[in-house]
Amino acid sequence: MTRDSSVDQLPTLSAIPFGAGDGLPVKLLTARQRQDLTAISTRISVAARGIVYREDAVSNAVYICREGAFKAFRELPSGKRRVTAFLYPDDLFGLAQNGRYVNTVQALTRTVCFRVPLEPLAGLLRSDAELGLQFMCKIVHELRSAQLRMIIMGRRSARGRIAMFLTTLERQLSGHAPRTALPLPMSRSDIAGYLGLSLETVSRAGKQLVTMGLISFPTRHSVLVLDRTRLEQLAKNV
Protein backbone atom coordinates (compact mmCIF):
# COMPACT_ATOMS: atom_id res chain seq x y z
CA MET A 1 0.00 0.00 0.00
CA THR A 2 1.64 3.24 -1.10
CA ARG A 3 0.57 6.80 -0.44
CA ASP A 4 0.72 9.12 -3.40
CA SER A 5 1.74 12.60 -2.48
CA SER A 6 0.26 14.00 -5.66
CA VAL A 7 -3.37 14.64 -4.86
CA ASP A 8 -4.35 15.36 -8.42
CA GLN A 9 -7.55 13.37 -8.46
CA LEU A 10 -10.59 14.60 -6.60
CA PRO A 11 -12.98 12.24 -4.82
CA THR A 12 -16.03 11.62 -6.96
CA LEU A 13 -18.36 10.71 -4.20
CA SER A 14 -21.08 12.26 -6.26
CA ALA A 15 -20.85 10.08 -9.31
CA ILE A 16 -23.53 7.74 -8.03
CA PRO A 17 -27.06 9.15 -7.80
CA PHE A 18 -26.11 10.64 -4.55
CA GLY A 19 -29.10 11.81 -2.68
CA ALA A 20 -30.97 12.26 -5.90
CA GLY A 21 -34.57 11.57 -5.03
CA ASP A 22 -34.10 9.89 -1.69
CA GLY A 23 -36.76 12.11 -0.35
CA LEU A 24 -34.43 14.74 0.97
CA PRO A 25 -33.73 17.16 -1.83
CA VAL A 26 -29.95 17.10 -1.98
CA LYS A 27 -27.69 18.20 -4.78
CA LEU A 28 -24.39 16.78 -5.97
CA LEU A 29 -21.10 17.75 -4.42
CA THR A 30 -19.99 21.24 -5.27
CA ALA A 31 -16.50 21.99 -6.52
CA ARG A 32 -15.82 23.57 -3.15
CA GLN A 33 -16.89 20.47 -1.24
CA ARG A 34 -14.74 18.22 -3.38
CA GLN A 35 -11.86 20.57 -2.77
CA ASP A 36 -12.43 20.47 0.98
CA LEU A 37 -12.58 16.69 0.94
CA THR A 38 -9.46 16.49 -1.14
CA ALA A 39 -7.63 18.75 1.23
CA ILE A 40 -8.02 16.33 4.08
CA SER A 41 -7.70 13.04 2.17
CA THR A 42 -4.83 10.97 0.91
CA ARG A 43 -4.81 9.10 -2.36
CA ILE A 44 -3.75 5.52 -1.85
CA SER A 45 -2.78 2.83 -4.33
CA VAL A 46 -3.21 -0.76 -3.29
CA ALA A 47 -1.82 -3.77 -5.12
CA ALA A 48 -4.06 -6.74 -5.78
CA ARG A 49 -4.54 -8.71 -2.54
CA GLY A 50 -3.34 -5.78 -0.49
CA ILE A 51 -5.14 -5.23 2.80
CA VAL A 52 -6.55 -1.76 3.43
CA TYR A 53 -7.46 -2.43 7.04
CA ARG A 54 -8.21 -5.39 9.25
CA GLU A 55 -11.17 -6.36 11.34
CA ASP A 56 -10.93 -5.07 14.92
CA ALA A 57 -8.21 -2.56 14.08
CA VAL A 58 -8.72 0.88 15.58
CA SER A 59 -10.45 3.06 13.03
CA ASN A 60 -8.83 6.32 12.00
CA ALA A 61 -10.39 7.01 8.64
CA VAL A 62 -13.08 6.16 6.16
CA TYR A 63 -12.30 5.34 2.55
CA ILE A 64 -13.76 6.06 -0.83
CA CYS A 65 -13.04 3.67 -3.65
CA ARG A 66 -11.88 5.28 -6.85
CA GLU A 67 -10.59 2.55 -9.15
CA GLY A 68 -10.70 -1.22 -9.06
CA ALA A 69 -12.59 -3.43 -6.64
CA PHE A 70 -12.32 -4.54 -3.04
CA LYS A 71 -13.93 -7.20 -0.94
CA ALA A 72 -14.97 -6.66 2.65
CA PHE A 73 -15.18 -9.79 4.76
CA ARG A 74 -15.47 -11.09 8.27
CA GLU A 75 -13.77 -14.08 9.74
CA LEU A 76 -16.30 -16.26 11.53
CA PRO A 77 -15.47 -18.33 14.62
CA SER A 78 -15.82 -21.49 12.53
CA GLY A 79 -13.03 -20.24 10.30
CA LYS A 80 -15.37 -19.54 7.41
CA ARG A 81 -15.26 -16.23 5.67
CA ARG A 82 -18.41 -14.32 5.08
CA VAL A 83 -18.04 -11.66 2.41
CA THR A 84 -19.88 -8.56 3.56
CA ALA A 85 -19.64 -6.56 0.36
CA PHE A 86 -17.85 -6.03 -2.89
CA LEU A 87 -16.77 -2.43 -3.26
CA TYR A 88 -16.58 -0.53 -6.53
CA PRO A 89 -15.68 3.01 -7.53
CA ASP A 90 -17.53 5.66 -5.51
CA ASP A 91 -18.35 3.24 -2.74
CA LEU A 92 -17.75 4.43 0.79
CA PHE A 93 -16.24 2.00 3.28
CA GLY A 94 -14.60 1.83 6.66
CA LEU A 95 -17.50 2.86 8.86
CA ALA A 96 -16.54 1.64 12.29
CA GLN A 97 -18.31 0.40 15.36
CA ASN A 98 -17.06 1.36 18.79
CA GLY A 99 -14.01 2.85 17.16
CA ARG A 100 -12.97 -0.35 15.41
CA TYR A 101 -13.46 -1.71 11.94
CA VAL A 102 -16.00 -4.49 11.70
CA ASN A 103 -14.46 -6.25 8.73
CA THR A 104 -11.30 -6.64 6.74
CA VAL A 105 -11.01 -4.95 3.37
CA GLN A 106 -8.77 -6.43 0.71
CA ALA A 107 -8.12 -5.31 -2.84
CA LEU A 108 -9.25 -7.73 -5.55
CA THR A 109 -7.35 -5.88 -8.25
CA ARG A 110 -4.89 -3.08 -8.39
CA THR A 111 -6.91 -0.32 -6.80
CA VAL A 112 -6.92 3.34 -5.91
CA CYS A 113 -8.87 4.80 -3.04
CA PHE A 114 -9.07 7.92 -0.92
CA ARG A 115 -8.34 7.78 2.73
CA VAL A 116 -10.35 10.36 4.70
CA PRO A 117 -9.18 10.71 8.32
CA LEU A 118 -12.02 10.89 10.81
CA GLU A 119 -11.00 13.90 12.86
CA PRO A 120 -10.86 16.40 10.01
CA LEU A 121 -13.85 14.74 8.37
CA ALA A 122 -15.95 15.25 11.47
CA GLY A 123 -14.88 18.88 11.48
CA LEU A 124 -15.79 19.26 7.85
CA LEU A 125 -19.17 17.61 8.33
CA ARG A 126 -19.86 19.85 11.29
CA SER A 127 -19.08 22.97 9.33
CA ASP A 128 -20.87 21.89 6.17
CA ALA A 129 -24.26 20.38 6.86
CA GLU A 130 -24.93 19.94 3.17
CA LEU A 131 -21.92 17.67 2.87
CA GLY A 132 -23.22 15.77 5.86
CA LEU A 133 -26.46 15.14 4.00
CA GLN A 134 -24.44 13.81 1.08
CA PHE A 135 -22.70 11.34 3.31
CA MET A 136 -25.96 10.38 4.88
CA CYS A 137 -27.51 9.61 1.52
CA LYS A 138 -24.49 7.55 0.66
CA ILE A 139 -24.88 5.52 3.81
CA VAL A 140 -28.57 5.06 3.14
CA HIS A 141 -27.49 3.71 -0.22
CA GLU A 142 -25.26 1.20 1.57
CA LEU A 143 -28.20 0.26 3.70
CA ARG A 144 -30.23 -0.49 0.59
CA SER A 145 -27.50 -2.77 -0.71
CA ALA A 146 -27.46 -4.62 2.58
CA GLN A 147 -31.22 -5.06 2.43
CA LEU A 148 -31.03 -6.35 -1.12
CA ARG A 149 -28.43 -8.82 0.09
CA MET A 150 -30.85 -10.08 2.68
CA ILE A 151 -33.43 -10.69 -0.02
CA ILE A 152 -30.82 -12.55 -2.04
CA MET A 153 -29.72 -14.70 0.85
CA GLY A 154 -33.30 -15.49 1.70
CA ARG A 155 -33.70 -17.28 -1.59
CA ARG A 156 -33.73 -21.00 -1.65
CA SER A 157 -32.22 -21.77 -5.02
CA ALA A 158 -28.57 -21.27 -5.80
CA ARG A 159 -29.44 -20.46 -9.43
CA GLY A 160 -31.68 -17.64 -8.30
CA ARG A 161 -29.05 -16.20 -5.98
CA ILE A 162 -26.44 -16.21 -8.70
CA ALA A 163 -28.86 -14.63 -11.11
CA MET A 164 -29.57 -11.83 -8.63
CA PHE A 165 -25.88 -11.43 -7.94
CA LEU A 166 -25.12 -11.00 -11.62
CA THR A 167 -27.90 -8.54 -12.30
CA THR A 168 -26.92 -6.54 -9.25
CA LEU A 169 -23.33 -6.53 -10.40
CA GLU A 170 -24.36 -5.26 -13.80
CA ARG A 171 -26.25 -2.40 -12.21
CA GLN A 172 -23.37 -1.49 -9.93
CA LEU A 173 -20.87 -1.30 -12.74
CA SER A 174 -22.83 1.46 -14.35
CA GLY A 175 -19.98 2.41 -16.62
CA HIS A 176 -19.65 -0.83 -18.56
CA ALA A 177 -20.43 -1.07 -22.25
CA PRO A 178 -23.56 -3.11 -23.07
CA ARG A 179 -23.14 -6.53 -24.67
CA THR A 180 -19.60 -6.79 -23.35
CA ALA A 181 -18.37 -9.13 -20.66
CA LEU A 182 -18.58 -7.95 -17.07
CA PRO A 183 -15.38 -8.17 -15.07
CA LEU A 184 -15.62 -10.69 -12.24
CA PRO A 185 -12.60 -9.81 -10.15
CA MET A 186 -13.55 -12.03 -7.23
CA SER A 187 -13.02 -15.75 -6.93
CA ARG A 188 -15.80 -18.34 -6.91
CA SER A 189 -15.03 -18.79 -3.28
CA ASP A 190 -15.62 -15.08 -2.65
CA ILE A 191 -18.95 -15.29 -4.45
CA ALA A 192 -19.86 -18.29 -2.33
CA GLY A 193 -19.00 -16.35 0.81
CA TYR A 194 -21.07 -13.45 -0.45
CA LEU A 195 -24.13 -15.52 -1.30
CA GLY A 196 -23.99 -17.87 1.64
CA LEU A 197 -23.40 -20.92 -0.54
CA SER A 198 -20.61 -23.42 -0.82
CA LEU A 199 -17.99 -22.95 -3.47
CA GLU A 200 -19.09 -26.13 -5.23
CA THR A 201 -22.68 -25.00 -5.42
CA VAL A 202 -21.64 -21.69 -6.97
CA SER A 203 -19.69 -23.57 -9.58
CA ARG A 204 -22.56 -25.91 -10.38
CA ALA A 205 -25.20 -23.18 -10.46
CA GLY A 206 -22.97 -21.13 -12.74
CA LYS A 207 -22.70 -24.03 -15.12
CA GLN A 208 -26.47 -24.45 -15.06
CA LEU A 209 -26.94 -20.85 -16.15
CA VAL A 210 -24.43 -21.43 -18.93
CA THR A 211 -26.23 -24.60 -20.03
CA MET A 212 -29.52 -22.71 -19.99
CA GLY A 213 -27.97 -20.23 -22.38
CA LEU A 214 -28.39 -17.23 -20.07
CA ILE A 215 -24.73 -16.39 -19.64
CA SER A 216 -21.25 -17.51 -20.59
CA PHE A 217 -17.86 -17.24 -18.95
CA PRO A 218 -15.35 -16.02 -21.55
CA THR A 219 -12.80 -16.44 -18.77
CA ARG A 220 -13.24 -17.39 -15.16
CA HIS A 221 -13.04 -13.74 -14.29
CA SER A 222 -15.66 -12.36 -16.61
CA VAL A 223 -19.29 -13.02 -17.43
CA LEU A 224 -21.20 -12.27 -20.56
CA VAL A 225 -24.95 -11.93 -20.26
CA LEU A 226 -26.51 -13.66 -23.25
CA ASP A 227 -30.18 -13.53 -22.38
CA ARG A 228 -30.80 -10.57 -20.12
CA THR A 229 -34.57 -10.99 -20.17
CA ARG A 230 -34.56 -14.52 -18.85
CA LEU A 231 -31.76 -13.78 -16.42
CA GLU A 232 -33.70 -10.92 -14.89
CA GLN A 233 -36.82 -13.00 -14.85
CA LEU A 234 -34.96 -15.61 -12.87
CA ALA A 235 -33.57 -12.90 -10.61
CA LYS A 236 -36.93 -11.30 -9.92
CA ASN A 237 -38.72 -14.57 -9.41
CA VAL A 238 -38.12 -14.60 -5.67
Add this chain to the structure above:
Amino acid sequence: MTRDSSVDQLPTLSAIPFGAGDGLPVKLLTARQRQDLTAISTRISVAARGIVYREDAVSNAVYICREGAFKAFRELPSGKRRVTAFLYPDDLFGLAQNGRYVNTVQALTRTVCFRVPLEPLAGLLRSDAELGLQFMCKIVHELRSAQLRMIIMGRRSARGRIAMFLTTLERQLSGHAPRTALPLPMSRSDIAGYLGLSLETVSRAGKQLVTMGLISFPTRHSVLVLDRTRLEQLAKNV
Protein backbone atom coordinates in the same frame (compact mmCIF):
# COMPACT_ATOMS: atom_id res chain seq x y z
CA MET B 1 -53.94 5.72 12.90
CA THR B 2 -54.67 8.83 14.90
CA ARG B 3 -52.67 12.02 15.25
CA ASP B 4 -52.36 13.37 18.74
CA SER B 5 -52.37 17.11 18.90
CA SER B 6 -50.71 17.09 22.30
CA VAL B 7 -47.01 16.97 21.59
CA ASP B 8 -46.02 16.38 25.17
CA GLN B 9 -43.47 13.69 24.55
CA LEU B 10 -40.13 14.54 22.99
CA PRO B 11 -38.38 12.23 20.53
CA THR B 12 -35.66 10.26 22.27
CA LEU B 13 -33.55 9.47 19.29
CA SER B 14 -30.61 9.58 21.59
CA ALA B 15 -31.59 6.87 24.00
CA ILE B 16 -29.60 4.30 22.05
CA PRO B 17 -25.82 4.67 22.16
CA PHE B 18 -26.11 7.22 19.48
CA GLY B 19 -22.81 8.03 17.94
CA ALA B 20 -21.04 6.93 21.06
CA GLY B 21 -17.74 5.63 19.85
CA ASP B 22 -18.55 5.13 16.18
CA GLY B 23 -15.33 6.84 15.38
CA LEU B 24 -16.82 10.26 14.93
CA PRO B 25 -16.94 11.93 18.32
CA VAL B 26 -20.60 12.86 18.59
CA LYS B 27 -22.60 13.73 21.67
CA LEU B 28 -26.19 12.99 22.52
CA LEU B 29 -29.05 15.19 21.40
CA THR B 30 -29.20 18.48 23.23
CA ALA B 31 -32.41 19.79 24.73
CA ARG B 32 -32.50 22.34 21.95
CA GLN B 33 -32.23 19.71 19.24
CA ARG B 34 -34.98 17.64 20.75
CA GLN B 35 -37.08 20.74 20.91
CA ASP B 36 -36.40 21.52 17.25
CA LEU B 37 -37.27 17.99 16.25
CA THR B 38 -40.43 18.09 18.31
CA ALA B 39 -41.47 21.33 16.71
CA ILE B 40 -41.64 19.74 13.28
CA SER B 41 -42.92 16.28 14.22
CA THR B 42 -46.28 14.79 14.97
CA ARG B 43 -46.96 12.20 17.59
CA ILE B 44 -48.92 9.30 16.15
CA SER B 45 -50.69 6.40 17.80
CA VAL B 46 -51.19 3.26 15.80
CA ALA B 47 -53.43 0.36 16.79
CA ALA B 48 -52.11 -3.19 16.55
CA ARG B 49 -52.05 -4.24 12.87
CA GLY B 50 -52.31 -0.66 11.74
CA ILE B 51 -50.27 0.25 8.69
CA VAL B 52 -47.94 3.26 9.00
CA TYR B 53 -47.10 3.37 5.31
CA ARG B 54 -47.08 1.05 2.35
CA GLU B 55 -44.37 -0.08 0.00
CA ASP B 56 -44.10 2.15 -3.09
CA ALA B 57 -46.08 4.96 -1.52
CA VAL B 58 -44.61 8.42 -2.02
CA SER B 59 -42.47 9.27 0.97
CA ASN B 60 -43.19 12.45 2.90
CA ALA B 61 -41.66 11.73 6.27
CA VAL B 62 -39.42 9.55 8.34
CA TYR B 63 -40.56 8.02 11.61
CA ILE B 64 -39.10 7.37 15.01
CA CYS B 65 -40.57 4.59 17.08
CA ARG B 66 -41.40 5.53 20.64
CA GLU B 67 -43.49 2.73 22.13
CA GLY B 68 -44.40 -0.75 21.01
CA ALA B 69 -43.06 -2.66 18.03
CA PHE B 70 -43.46 -2.64 14.27
CA LYS B 71 -42.52 -4.96 11.48
CA ALA B 72 -41.21 -3.76 8.14
CA PHE B 73 -41.74 -6.14 5.25
CA ARG B 74 -41.68 -6.45 1.51
CA GLU B 75 -44.08 -8.36 -0.64
CA LEU B 76 -42.17 -10.59 -3.03
CA PRO B 77 -43.41 -11.46 -6.52
CA SER B 78 -44.00 -15.04 -5.37
CA GLY B 79 -46.42 -13.74 -2.79
CA LYS B 80 -44.09 -14.50 0.08
CA ARG B 81 -43.37 -11.88 2.65
CA ARG B 82 -39.86 -11.12 3.64
CA VAL B 83 -39.61 -9.27 6.93
CA THR B 84 -36.96 -6.59 6.62
CA ALA B 85 -36.81 -5.55 10.24
CA PHE B 86 -38.54 -5.45 13.56
CA LEU B 87 -38.62 -1.93 14.94
CA TYR B 88 -38.45 -1.03 18.60
CA PRO B 89 -38.40 2.22 20.56
CA ASP B 90 -35.81 4.72 19.29
CA ASP B 91 -35.53 3.00 15.92
CA LEU B 92 -35.63 5.23 12.89
CA PHE B 93 -37.63 4.08 9.87
CA GLY B 94 -39.10 5.29 6.63
CA LEU B 95 -35.92 6.05 4.70
CA ALA B 96 -37.03 6.12 1.10
CA GLN B 97 -35.51 5.31 -2.26
CA ASN B 98 -36.32 7.47 -5.24
CA GLY B 99 -38.90 9.24 -3.16
CA ARG B 100 -40.85 6.09 -2.33
CA TYR B 101 -40.91 3.76 0.62
CA VAL B 102 -39.25 0.43 0.01
CA ASN B 103 -41.32 -1.58 2.43
CA THR B 104 -44.55 -1.63 4.33
CA VAL B 105 -44.52 -0.91 8.05
CA GLN B 106 -47.19 -2.40 10.26
CA ALA B 107 -47.69 -2.15 14.00
CA LEU B 108 -47.40 -5.43 15.90
CA THR B 109 -48.83 -3.94 19.06
CA ARG B 110 -50.45 -0.70 20.05
CA THR B 111 -47.68 1.73 19.22
CA VAL B 112 -46.64 5.33 19.36
CA CYS B 113 -44.24 6.94 16.93
CA PHE B 114 -43.13 10.34 15.75
CA ARG B 115 -43.70 11.41 12.21
CA VAL B 116 -40.99 13.78 10.98
CA PRO B 117 -41.85 15.41 7.63
CA LEU B 118 -38.95 15.48 5.19
CA GLU B 119 -39.03 19.09 4.10
CA PRO B 120 -38.63 20.64 7.53
CA LEU B 121 -36.26 17.86 8.54
CA ALA B 122 -33.98 18.63 5.63
CA GLY B 123 -34.03 22.26 6.65
CA LEU B 124 -33.22 21.38 10.22
CA LEU B 125 -30.38 19.07 9.21
CA ARG B 126 -28.99 21.77 6.95
CA SER B 127 -28.98 24.32 9.70
CA ASP B 128 -27.69 21.97 12.39
CA ALA B 129 -24.80 19.85 11.18
CA GLU B 130 -24.43 18.26 14.59
CA LEU B 131 -27.96 16.89 14.37
CA GLY B 132 -27.08 15.61 10.92
CA LEU B 133 -24.23 13.62 12.42
CA GLN B 134 -26.63 12.16 14.94
CA PHE B 135 -28.90 10.94 12.20
CA MET B 136 -25.93 9.61 10.32
CA CYS B 137 -24.79 7.57 13.27
CA LYS B 138 -28.29 6.25 13.65
CA ILE B 139 -28.32 5.12 10.04
CA VAL B 140 -24.92 3.50 10.43
CA HIS B 141 -26.45 1.65 13.32
CA GLU B 142 -29.21 0.42 11.00
CA LEU B 143 -26.54 -0.67 8.57
CA ARG B 144 -24.92 -2.75 11.29
CA SER B 145 -28.21 -4.46 12.03
CA ALA B 146 -28.61 -5.27 8.36
CA GLN B 147 -25.13 -6.74 8.26
CA LEU B 148 -25.82 -8.84 11.32
CA ARG B 149 -28.94 -10.08 9.57
CA MET B 150 -26.83 -11.20 6.66
CA ILE B 151 -24.64 -13.20 9.00
CA ILE B 152 -27.73 -14.74 10.54
CA MET B 153 -29.25 -15.66 7.22
CA GLY B 154 -25.99 -17.13 6.05
CA ARG B 155 -26.22 -19.76 8.73
CA ARG B 156 -27.22 -23.23 7.79
CA SER B 157 -29.01 -24.43 10.87
CA ALA B 158 -32.41 -23.20 11.89
CA ARG B 159 -31.53 -23.66 15.55
CA GLY B 160 -28.55 -21.35 15.18
CA ARG B 161 -30.61 -18.70 13.42
CA ILE B 162 -33.25 -18.74 16.10
CA ALA B 163 -30.60 -18.56 18.80
CA MET B 164 -29.07 -15.50 17.14
CA PHE B 165 -32.48 -13.96 16.70
CA LEU B 166 -33.27 -14.36 20.36
CA THR B 167 -29.96 -13.02 21.62
CA THR B 168 -30.24 -10.06 19.25
CA LEU B 169 -33.74 -9.42 20.47
CA GLU B 170 -32.60 -9.45 24.05
CA ARG B 171 -29.93 -6.88 23.27
CA GLN B 172 -32.36 -4.64 21.40
CA LEU B 173 -34.84 -4.56 24.23
CA SER B 174 -32.29 -2.96 26.47
CA GLY B 175 -34.88 -1.92 28.97
CA HIS B 176 -36.19 -5.34 29.99
CA ALA B 177 -35.65 -6.79 33.43
CA PRO B 178 -33.24 -9.74 33.56
CA ARG B 179 -34.65 -13.24 34.16
CA THR B 180 -38.04 -12.16 32.94
CA ALA B 181 -39.73 -13.27 29.76
CA LEU B 182 -39.04 -11.27 26.62
CA PRO B 183 -42.08 -10.07 24.73
CA LEU B 184 -42.38 -11.70 21.33
CA PRO B 185 -44.97 -9.51 19.64
CA MET B 186 -44.49 -11.03 16.20
CA SER B 187 -45.99 -14.26 14.91
CA ARG B 188 -44.01 -17.40 14.12
CA SER B 189 -44.67 -16.62 10.52
CA ASP B 190 -43.08 -13.18 10.91
CA ILE B 191 -40.03 -14.74 12.49
CA ALA B 192 -39.84 -17.19 9.60
CA GLY B 193 -39.99 -14.31 7.13
CA TYR B 194 -37.30 -12.52 9.09
CA LEU B 195 -34.95 -15.48 9.25
CA GLY B 196 -35.57 -16.82 5.78
CA LEU B 197 -37.04 -20.07 7.08
CA SER B 198 -40.39 -21.73 6.74
CA LEU B 199 -42.93 -21.31 9.49
CA GLU B 200 -42.79 -25.02 10.28
CA THR B 201 -39.04 -24.98 10.70
CA VAL B 202 -39.27 -22.06 13.11
CA SER B 203 -41.77 -23.99 15.15
CA ARG B 204 -39.65 -27.13 15.19
CA ALA B 205 -36.39 -25.34 15.95
CA GLY B 206 -38.12 -23.46 18.75
CA LYS B 207 -39.27 -26.68 20.26
CA GLN B 208 -35.75 -28.09 19.99
CA LEU B 209 -34.39 -25.18 22.01
CA VAL B 210 -37.08 -25.78 24.59
CA THR B 211 -36.23 -29.48 24.74
CA MET B 212 -32.56 -28.63 25.11
CA GLY B 213 -33.52 -26.55 28.12
CA LEU B 214 -32.21 -23.27 26.71
CA ILE B 215 -35.51 -21.40 26.63
CA SER B 216 -39.18 -21.75 27.32
CA PHE B 217 -42.30 -20.16 25.92
CA PRO B 218 -44.51 -19.07 28.81
CA THR B 219 -46.97 -18.02 26.11
CA ARG B 220 -46.64 -18.04 22.35
CA HIS B 221 -45.80 -14.38 22.52
CA SER B 222 -43.02 -14.43 25.04
CA VAL B 223 -39.72 -16.23 25.56
CA LEU B 224 -37.83 -16.89 28.71
CA VAL B 225 -34.11 -17.50 28.42
CA LEU B 226 -33.22 -20.32 30.80
CA ASP B 227 -29.59 -20.95 29.89
CA ARG B 228 -28.10 -17.77 28.50
CA THR B 229 -24.59 -19.19 28.32
CA ARG B 230 -25.48 -22.08 26.10
CA LEU B 231 -27.86 -19.99 24.04
CA GLU B 232 -25.16 -17.46 23.30
CA GLN B 233 -22.70 -20.21 22.59
CA LEU B 234 -25.07 -21.59 20.02
CA ALA B 235 -25.59 -18.11 18.62
CA LYS B 236 -21.90 -17.34 18.29
CA ASN B 237 -21.01 -20.69 16.85
CA VAL B 238 -21.40 -19.54 13.25
Add this chain to the structure above:
DNA sequence: CGTAGTATTGAAACGGATCAATATCTGTGG
Protein backbone atom coordinates in the same frame (compact mmCIF):
# COMPACT_ATOMS: atom_id res chain seq x y z
C1' DC C 1 -68.90 -20.08 22.57
C1' DG C 2 -67.71 -20.55 17.99
C1' DT C 3 -64.81 -19.42 14.17
C1' DA C 4 -60.86 -17.94 11.64
C1' DG C 5 -56.34 -17.29 11.90
C1' DT C 6 -52.17 -19.27 13.95
C1' DA C 7 -49.30 -22.99 15.47
C1' DT C 8 -47.85 -27.71 15.93
C1' DT C 9 -46.80 -32.22 14.26
C1' DG C 10 -45.94 -35.92 10.73
C1' DA C 11 -44.14 -38.03 6.30
C1' DA C 12 -41.80 -37.53 2.03
C1' DA C 13 -38.74 -35.33 -1.27
C1' DC C 14 -35.75 -31.90 -2.91
C1' DG C 15 -31.53 -29.30 -2.79
C1' DG C 16 -27.35 -27.89 -1.00
C1' DA C 17 -23.28 -29.29 2.03
C1' DT C 18 -19.64 -32.14 2.41
C1' DC C 19 -15.94 -35.25 1.23
C1' DA C 20 -13.07 -36.66 -2.39
C1' DA C 21 -10.79 -36.78 -6.77
C1' DT C 22 -9.47 -34.46 -10.89
C1' DA C 23 -8.86 -30.51 -13.95
C1' DT C 24 -7.59 -25.91 -14.95
C1' DC C 25 -5.70 -21.57 -14.20
C1' DT C 26 -2.19 -18.03 -12.56
C1' DG C 27 1.85 -16.25 -11.71
C1' DT C 28 6.70 -17.13 -10.97
C1' DG C 29 11.27 -18.19 -12.23
C1' DG C 30 14.20 -20.39 -15.44
Add this chain to the structure above:
DNA sequence: CCACAGATATTGATCCGTTTCAATACTACG
Protein backbone atom coordinates in the same frame (compact mmCIF):
# COMPACT_ATOMS: atom_id res chain seq x y z
C1' DC D 1 8.53 -17.92 -23.86
C1' DC D 2 7.83 -22.00 -21.52
C1' DA D 3 7.47 -25.05 -17.62
C1' DC D 4 6.27 -25.83 -13.09
C1' DA D 5 3.91 -25.44 -8.57
C1' DG D 6 0.35 -23.87 -5.81
C1' DA D 7 -3.96 -22.13 -5.77
C1' DT D 8 -8.45 -22.19 -7.76
C1' DA D 9 -12.23 -24.50 -10.03
C1' DT D 10 -14.89 -28.36 -11.70
C1' DT D 11 -17.16 -32.70 -11.26
C1' DG D 12 -19.03 -36.82 -8.79
C1' DA D 13 -21.42 -39.42 -4.91
C1' DT D 14 -23.56 -39.41 -0.57
C1' DC D 15 -25.70 -37.41 3.49
C1' DC D 16 -28.43 -34.33 6.11
C1' DG D 17 -31.65 -30.66 7.06
C1' DT D 18 -35.04 -27.85 5.42
C1' DT D 19 -39.15 -27.44 2.48
C1' DT D 20 -43.41 -28.88 1.23
C1' DC D 21 -47.86 -30.93 1.60
C1' DA D 22 -51.22 -32.44 4.74
C1' DA D 23 -53.75 -33.07 8.92
C1' DT D 24 -54.67 -31.70 13.52
C1' DA D 25 -54.43 -28.65 17.68
C1' DC D 26 -54.52 -24.40 19.71
C1' DT D 27 -55.83 -19.49 20.74
C1' DA D 28 -57.61 -15.05 20.39
C1' DC D 29 -61.26 -12.27 19.13
C1' DG D 30 -65.75 -11.05 18.19
